[in-house]
Amino acid sequence: MKTLLSGLQVCWQQITAEEHDQVVGQLSHLPHIIAAGLVNMTKCAAEQNHFSLDYAAGGFKSTTRIAASDPQLWTAILQSNSSILIQQIEQFCRSLDKVKRALQKDDREGINQFFEQAKAVRTILDHDSQ
Known part of the structure; x- marks a missing residue:
């Protein structure tokens, strides 16, 4: 496979099956x-x-x-991939709960931090794709 795709300048990364499922x-x-x-x-x-x-x-x-x-x-x-997805859904729900609590408390800084963190990470993705 590596030989077949060598002309495409593919960056190969070898990971375990567990790492793959998580990602x-x-x-x-x-x-x-x-x-x-x-x-x-x-x-x-x-x-x-x-x-x-x-x-x-x-x-x-x-x-x-x-x-x-x-x-x-x-x-x-x-x-x-259900066991990993159950964990990830629970983690996502905790993230939503954190935003919900910030909204309930009218915590402008907490809400802003939520979006600032996401913006910073998402901006990295845009730079990586160029």
Whole structure:
């Protein structure tokens, strides 16, 4: 495989199966769960509050694009990596709870730190892809 792809200047990194499952859980599987959950939640909200999903603009569409993936495929993927995903979902819920508590306390600094940290990390991703 390395010989076949050598002309593409691929950067090879060897990791264990456990490391692979952790990484793809965090960077692929969990985002699919979050995107699908956001779409499902929004569908219910739209039905209850009588608004149309036609109002969804770029941010919502970009964030939830992957929710349109094959449900049977993603069911199988999630079941094959369930123990790691359960841990990651719990960790994500703790992150949301932290933001919720900051909102409840009107903690402007805590809310700002949440977004500042995310911005700093996301900016690194943009620089790495150039």
